[in-house]
Amino acid sequence: MNTQFLKVISACLLVYIVIIATSCTKDQDDPGLSSKASFIIGSKGSNQLQKGLYQVTIGSDPVYISHLYPINYSSGYADSNNGIIAFAVSNNLKGSTSGIAFMSMDALEDIQFAPIPSAPEGYYYSVSPTTPRVLSDGRIAYLVALETNSEYDYWFAGMIAIYNPANGEVELSGDPTEFVLSQPEIGDDTEDGTMNTGFVVSPDDRYVYCEVYGYGTDGGEVHRDYSFIVRYTIGAPGSYERLDQVEAIPAAVTADGNSLLITSGNFGLKTIDLQNETVTQTADFYFHPQSGQISNISSKMLRTWISAGSHGAGFGEIDFSSSPYGFTQFIDDDELVAPRNYYPSLALGVQYSTDESKVYFGVYRLSQSDQYAMICSTPKIELNTTPDSLTSFHKDYNMNVLIFLDD
Numbered sequence: 277m278n279t280q281f282l283k284v285i286s287a288c289l290l291v292y293i294v295i296i297a298t299s300c301t302k303d304q305d306d307p308g309l310s311s312k313a314s315f316i317i318g319s320k321g322s323n324q325l326q327k328g329l330y331q332v333t334i335g336s337d338p339v340y341i342s343h344l345y346p347i348n349y350s351s352g353y354a355d356s357n358n359g360i361i362a363f364a365v366s367n368n369l370k371g372s373t374s375g376i377a378f379m380s381m382d383a384l385e386d387i388q389f390a391p392i393p394s395a396p397e398g399y400y401y402s403v404s405p406t407t408p409r410v411l412s413d414g415r416i417a418y419l420v421a422l423e424t425n426s427e428y429d430y431w432f433a434g435m436i437a438i439y440n441p442a443n444g445e446v447e448l449s450g451d452p453t454e455f456v457l458s459q460p461e462i463g464d465d466t467e468d469g470t471m472n473t474g475f476v477v478s479p480d481d482r483y484v485y486c487e488v489y490g491y492g493t494d495g496g497e498v499h500r501d502y503s504f505i506v507r508y509t510i511g512a513p514g515s516y517e518r519l520d521q522v523e524a525i526p527a528a529v530t531a532d533g534n535s536l537l538i539t540s541g542n543f544g545l546k547t548i549d550l551q552n553e554t555v556t557q558t559a560d561f562y563f564h565p566q567s568g569q570i571s572n573i574s575s576k577m578l579r580t581w582i583s584a585g586s587h588g589a590g591f592g593e594i595d596f597s598s599s600p601y602g603f604t605q606f607i608d609d610d611e612l613v614a615p616r617n618y619y620p621s622l623a624l625g626v627q628y629s630t631d632e633s634k635v636y637f638g639v640y641r642l643s644q645s646d647q648y649a650m651i652c653s654t655p656k657i658e659l660n661t662t663p664d665s666l667t668s669f670h671k672d673y674n675m676n677v678l679i680f681l682d683d
Contacts, residue, residue, distance in 0.1 A: 318677030334666045355567040357410035364405045374403040376418045390439040406473040411481045434471030452488040455516040461502045466490035474525040484508040485526040530575040568627035589622035625678020638675030647671040
């Protein structure tokens with residue numbers, strides 16, 4: 277048989293096998309979609325991929341950004357506002373820095389760190405690996421604690437640091453002890469005050485909402501006392517105002533700045549009306565939306581959930597403008613239309629588009645032979661079973677990091 281003919285046949289068979297293999301392990305992107313949306317995604321690394329963050333624009337391959345990545349590869353440790361992204365980096369990458377990284381969407385490779393504040397002699401500031409918040413003017417807010425150098429002193433004062441990259445200044449909200457000790461619930465054994473993890477910033481950059489609590493020590497053991505949800509006025513150190521006496525995490529502020537949502541595993545979700553400071557029980561579920569899941573134009577927010585098994589994940593939109601709240605479920609992974617032998621499983625990356633007319637989200641797809649990741653979108657319609665597939669990647673990309681950049 278002709279040797280050249282055999283080479284041609286072999287080449288054709290090879291191309292055919294590659295095409296079949298590709299079509300069996302990867303959804304074909306919809307050629308009718310013209311999206312140019314851009315995102316940050318992550319990778320835990322492999323023989324082919326560096327560990328870290330990547331930028332991907334629909335229609336193009338992912339481009340490596342940095343070896344730095346948010347804690348647990350989770351978008352929940354990142355915040356984005358007006359072109360600036362900040363995140364708490366994984367502890368093994370923190371080094372001698374604060375661990376609070378930030379960069380501009382226009383220069384993603386230029387990642388910088390917020391500073392560790394200067395402390396008086398005999399003291400130092402530690403920086404909490406809590407999600408930082410980006411103010412609309414580019415300032416970065418993060419949680420710090422003033423501590424002593426003495427190994428026998430258990431004193432610590434948690435507070436908010438606000439770093440301004442434009443001039444290098446750091447504002448500190450101040451030791452909350454005076455506020456805590458002035459509250460009527462505090463007993464004789466409460467010695468000091470500090471701040472818990474989790475805080476949010478009002479949309480107009482005027483306030484930080486956080487949880488402070490009292491504590492004391494007995495025989496070297498620290499005990500925690502009453503907790504309070506407070507409002508700190510940015511630019512006025514020490515200006516803590518009591519909103520409620522409760523142990524909870526400030527979850528979000530509505531776009532009009534009138535309502536603060538607080539959440540706890542004990543009671544679910546409550547709403548504090550910031551005009552009259554009344555508190556109402558809102559829902560019985562824990563609710564802590566990520567950056568990009570809070571509407572900038574309404575009282576709506578995205579709620580996501582996952583199950584312990586392979587299925588049962590989904591997301592939808594809560595409308596807090598009415599009581600009881602309204603809810604529309606957009607995606608249920610059990611209801612998604614998928615080819616035979618495939619199943620989709622939602623990841624946690626769920627983000628509003630710029631105009632909030634649709635929602636971007638990441639999924640994993642699994643066949644009998646392979647697994648891969650995808651970015652999809654859905655209009656805000658109830659139980660969409662056929663969302664748009666925008667692009668797909670090798671399984672070594674981690675879709676728990678999905679930070680929307682632009683569309």
